[in-house]
Amino acid sequence: MISYEQLLILVTLSSVTLMALATIVLKRLGRRYDFIPIYIAIATTLVQMAIALSIRGLTGLVGVVSALVSLISEGYIISIRRYIYTPRKVLISMLLVLFNSLTMLVTLATTTQVNDIIKLFIYWEGLSYTTIAALNIRHTREEYEATMKYVLVCVIGSLMALIGIVLSVAECDSTSISVILSRASVPSKMFIVIGFLTEAAVFPFYFWVPDADVSMLSTLAIMHMGAVTPVATYVAGLFAYNGGALIRNLVSALSILTAFIGSLASLFQSDFRRLLAYSTVAHMNYLVLAFANNVVDYGALHILAHALSKVPVFLIAYTMLEMMQIREVGYAYMWDNSLARYVIVASSLGLLGLPPFLTFWSELFIFLKIFALGSIFHLYAALFFIVIVVSTGYAFKIIYSCVKKSESDGDRMSVQNPKAALLLLATTSSASIILFMLQGYIISYFF
């Protein structure tokens, strides 16, 4: 009987091979067919989503989110093709498929089905290399700089994690994660946690995140902020929770501090995508806080909720940049399109954690479950709630960007409206409202 792990590897390798073959064949046929790899990626993503739905648990939910974001990215590339040129579609398609599989494989490695720290490390590294590749689609100076920062983090983080893994395997005489979590010494676990935290957007390791999210091609950046970084938060959180009181408290406190920094720093940004990148830093730390305190179900739900709100607005920012050369958040009103405005407003409200958006439930239950832990966790929960309130600032900064604030502001611009792409993004934003009503079913299905 083939395992889920083998199935995922098989599907990924087959898809990547097919794409490579298709590219060789299609190169002779010309640019008319250069979307074929994207269609192959869509088919593969659907298979990956089916596998994720079948796996259930955290891996299943992460897989569904990853596949969903991937489908949005692929759908966006196709629907926007008349307005925005997307380079290197074969590589993008391959990377999306790889991201999907690797996010699932990393989380799967921590479950009883695989339960192997060496495999976890290998998949983790795979995810890092895929990120490096994703950072270099267009070979711009901005991308190189972001890549160098990421490589630095990646190398140091991997070394730290490797030291921790070697120490813990030597101590426990086993590669089983469950054995290591229960028997390894605190210093060994600490090295592992620090290693994994470097990619989880926690202070002081988050310095590469905003640059990477802004520099990366947005159709891949949404994958990074929607699924890849959340997986890193889970792994770091898992080891932090099992690393003893000191590590757990330290990570919890750091996550709240970083969430504050993220929310406040985003308030100060004028670049639309950078603002959203800082908001991602804040939300990733909601996840670290949840996972470091074993709030796995609603932490996982927040991955979905965050992706549904963040992805559409990030792609709107990208569309504005590419089609209208508008980078600043304050000029979003210049795009005279009600669907675009709807996406901006709905997504921003979603990032606030208010009803009727799915983030309301995920953030509320993270708060409730952390509060229920008692003693110092009452304080963590209260601070977490305050961070959510602070996020009102940047959310409304985005919302109010849809309106011309003074007569001296420029007039609205008349540009062609990519209806299909906007409809896709509006549907994604609305999905957060629909899933808001189904949160109970989502949790009971996956957990």
Add this chain to the structure above:
Amino acid sequence: MVGELILFLALFTNFIGVALILLFGVGRRRLVELVSVASTLISFLASVLLQIVVNNNTILTIAGITFRVDAISKIFALMVNLIGFLSTLYSIGYMHSERDYVRYYSLFVLFIGSMTNLVLTDDILHLFMHWELIGLCSALLIAYWWWKEEARIAGVKALVMTRMSDIGLAIAVAYALMHGITSISRLESSIIPSFVSIAIVLSAIGKSAQFPLHTWLPDAMEGPTPVSALLHAATLVKAGVYLVLRFSNVIIADTMAANILFIALLATLFLASLAGLVAYDIKRVLAYSTVSSISIMLLAIIQKNYALAVLYFISHATFKAMLFYTAGVVEHSAHSRDMRIVHGLYHQNFKFEAIAFVIGALSAAGIPPLFSGFVKEHILEGLTGVVPHAVALTISSLLSFMLALFIMRAAIITFFYGKPEKVFEHRIDWYMAIPIAVLLVVVLLLPLPIVNICSVCIDTSDIYSINAILLISTLIGILASILYLYKAPTTLVAESPWEELRDFIESSLYLDKAYMALGKVFYKNFAALASSLHTGKPSNFLLYLLIFVLVVMILAVLVHIL
């Protein structure tokens, strides 16, 4: 089955209306207006039927959520939907030239539907959800004219200030879930720790705009007038009253929670009365009146006079909505709410509005035989049960005088003082006139039918007795307001030398300015600091990493040694 159907209509018709508006409303103004009026009317009629058909203390389950139909929830649902329906009708006239009507009506109807759910649910998680939803709806409606900076700031201010206090209710929800009790009826009758009672009080203080979180409400006047009417008369600020009423047992049982609330109420009453006395914006005066009226309702609850709290809620909902509708006509016609510009309107063609406003103001002042007069006197009289008799008498007399003076001042200046410099076009249509007329009739006839409704579930005996001292205090306040008729016109128009003092008082002894300054400091310093932390330099990252690892190692060693 019939009960469930009626409850379903009361709870969900407005949500169906919102879905219809969003799906089919773009480019169809008449359809949007029709759906909005129809859904709020159906919801109102269902609330009336709920009052008649469904017995008190009935627990009904719809879609897995338990709802509780009792005297309090029925009356709150009735008033929410009555004011909701009338405000929707009024909106047709008031907002007829607005282009963004889909956004307006969808939020407006959602607001009403959400408040109805809030007062009828028996599930604390469901209550919290709607508690947050009404906060969001109100913020977006206050900021409806978002091209105006004041409206934008007011929207964010309302959301941040109310949401800060929402942490209290979130803590109560956490406590409830920790103990496996989500039923409000079970929770309110159980013994809960002091911090949870205080948390609930904190939540109510924020939502009901009580000291020290009252400063957002006057600014919320930047929203359209029907929104102000809805927000003040029946929804957002009343949610706090509802919460305290629901959890009155646990709040009163906890001395500290009750004391905190009592001090907050007294401070609010005095600050609001003073601010109302110097404000020139008609709607801001009404906002201060609401703040003080809410304090009076909460005061009744602290005194365990629940019936009086509910009766004052009913009375306040009607006269306050009427006052706002009338102020809306004035604003609509004069394009200003400043009494220094808009005054003496009775001498123009605003006689109907003048009558309605004066009756509303007399109700707010609390003069018998208007119904609110009887109720307010009883509540202020009840202070003797909380503080020593002499102190109670002094406080209640002073409050009666101040509350009467400041609201009547607005009525006198707006409609009777001098003659305006220019002639305003009287802009009122049937959609705006009918709600005012309906509420005028209700306010005048309120005592009889309302007592009949309430006497089913609330003890309304002795309601018509009069306290001579309080009555005289109120009358002095009303008579003193007439002195404004003789105030020199220059002091109204020109910059007064007392302007700074006026500003000091209106901003609640600079409390509001302090909050705004704090917000700016927070933004300029903390946000800038947070932003500057990210230098993006790898060398800084390596330094941070080294420091972090060192700190962690030192901590680990310390923990190991200790």
